[in-house]
Amino acid sequence: MSLRVTIASRIFRPEAGAAAFRLGALADELVGRGHRVTVLTSTPPEGVCDDGPMTVRRRRVLRDRSGSVRGYLQYLSFDVPLFFRLLATRSDVVVVEPPPTTGVVTRVVCALTRTPYHYFAADVVSAAAAGVGVNRTVVRLLAAVERWALNGSRSVLAVSEGVRQSLIGIGVRESLIDVVGMGIDTVRFTYRPGLPASAGRTLVYAGTMSEIHGAEVFVRAFAEIADLHPGARVLMFGRGVEVPALQRLADELVPGRVEIRPPESPDRLSEEFSVAHAALASVKPGVGYDFAFATKALAGLSAGAPVIYSGVGPLGPVVREHGLGWAVDWEPAAVAKAMDEALSSDPDDQRRADLSRWVLDHHSLRSVAAAAADVVVGPAARDGRSSSAARSDR
Template identity: 55%
Template sequence: MEDGATRITIASRLFPPEPGAAAYRLGRLAAGLSRHGARVRVLTTLPPRSVRTRAVAGLDRDTRSGTPGAVTVRRWPVLRDSGGNVRGYIQFASFDGPLLARLLGTRSDLVVVEPPPTTGVAVRLVSRVKRIPYVYYAADVSSTAAAGIGINPAIVRVLTRVESWVMRGAAHVLAVSEGVATEVRALGVDPARVTVVGTGVDTDTFQPQASPDDQDVATLVYAGTMSEIHGAEVFVRAFGRIAAEHPGAELVMLGQGTERADLERLADSLAPGRVRFEGLVAAERVAQVLGSARAGLASVRPGKGYDFSFPTKMFASTACGTPVIYAGVGPGATVVRENDLGWAVDWDEAAVAEAMTMALARPVPAARRADLARWTTANASQDSVSERAVAAVLGVLHRAEEPFGDHGR
């Protein structure tokens, strides 16, 4: 394969400017592959109206040169749930069904695909027909999560088989953490085909605020998915405990998820008028709100199948120079404690309330913000993550012994 002629397709529901860890990392992956001379085509969705800007059309139009190093984005309208998410069987089908035809009509040397496994099924089928390899970017393991939240065991067994089939068919699997890699290997994937690339944040977007007039306000900010796995409920309940003691403080919830409506009702009952829900907003808005907060909030609810996960939102907070309150289990708690990034507590409203009280006690010193941002750039930047991911993706194409097409039974 000649340098400059490599054609790589990325298939994902999420891509910038839609916010989210998957969108950020895939945006960086696309940019990194293009810097290595690949022609990158992204098959994704039309983002929700709340984050749809002129920049979307401008970016997609300006990158359609078809030359080596170009990134071309092709967006498809999909069904979204009431919260604006592409989540659920019908929503997935509205993307995965058309994706089959889109992939068949796209010339590719390799495809990179993100969860859910249904999208992986579409990619594996096309991979088999066109005899091209694909790389699965495993940010999570859906079957493990489904078992953790109490999905019918029969459904979990089917999902496990499908997910195993998809991952075993991949030429390579990229895992965002060692915990995810362990779950991937448990699905029968050859360990030699699994690379831990880590997880990080876009430190070009997430960084301390430049304006001295907007450096510190008495807010606590949750920015991310509001689902049963994350358990953001603990922050609303904890804030309800301390709201009266801090009349000028506010809890800000950015993002969507299956629990948002319940959280809004809970907030109205526990701290009426004190919890602001902004929904899905652009990454720049997330950075602005985090950069002036007293603390960012991140959580992994124990016993829900995601005890091994690493919420990227904690790094979005520290990249903006804001300490994080981490509630729950997983490797994130250890990282917070060992690197003095804020407070790591149990998934318990009393413990979280105590951490919130400490965070609201005083403004975050400028030197503290600078230290947190420097640590994040050095240790959790998406740049280093994307470099490892790019190397692994290109390695599939460059290894002479790597068979193309179907890699699993």
């Protein structure tokens, strides 16, 4: 039974980001099962769109100075048109991604059209807002909005047990939540053996640089050991609200040794990771994201780079248990020690291949997409909501 599945998300491939990769993998999985997928998303700031065998409808939105769709006006620039875009799109089932305002629009439209929807929860926005010091009244209002959007869904797809517990904490019904796991695109992020070493040893950070990540710990830590490794550099790829402050800090502490660059494609990042001495990833403690599983660490590991993970969350114990690199506190001295060890070693081809294989075996996005697709199309198929089902085309 072929279903019409609509995915509503402010970002999608080729834009870099965990949500873009996650939803892209879900779309691929659904198309592979014979369903018709339409994606309602934004026009990326740069990059060539290769959408493959699915319909992707893009619309320009407001972006902040870093190029991200982040902030009230930016969300509204996507959410208001989305109301009419969803109404005009024939769907048997809808999948929606945060923020909660997008979930609210989806719940309203789906109530009007009697269409089930699923909420893909990679994070809990109200918890994050509380962690970064947003006014308590605003946080309570945001939690109420988030709770209302999620409780109207057919199911909530949580990426981890930590997210599940946080969702329950804001009042989402436990019976709605399915934990589908966290993964990385192991096809796009892959180890490339035989590449020539880059000029000097590198530590590579790739992903968003915002308040919850606390990437400044890597700049401060590198400043402590930079003199011990004269040819080493830190490469930071991505965007985020912390980029200007990070650049100022780098220029002050280690001028010319930390390079902050725009986002790159998975292919290009895989090349950097494949010769890097370590990938860098962090979750800053005490900002409402202690449950987060840092997917940027999986990207580096999948491309053969051992990881230096700094901060809280479930990834630290995993790194230690499986020998994936270094898991340390969010503290410059601890990170500096790990950086010194990483730059003093030289992971060989077998070590890199083993790291890549571990991610493929344990955190492939394909397996996450398959689990999510089972949830998304299962109830709709049982309800008989196919393209030729009882509800007439709108």
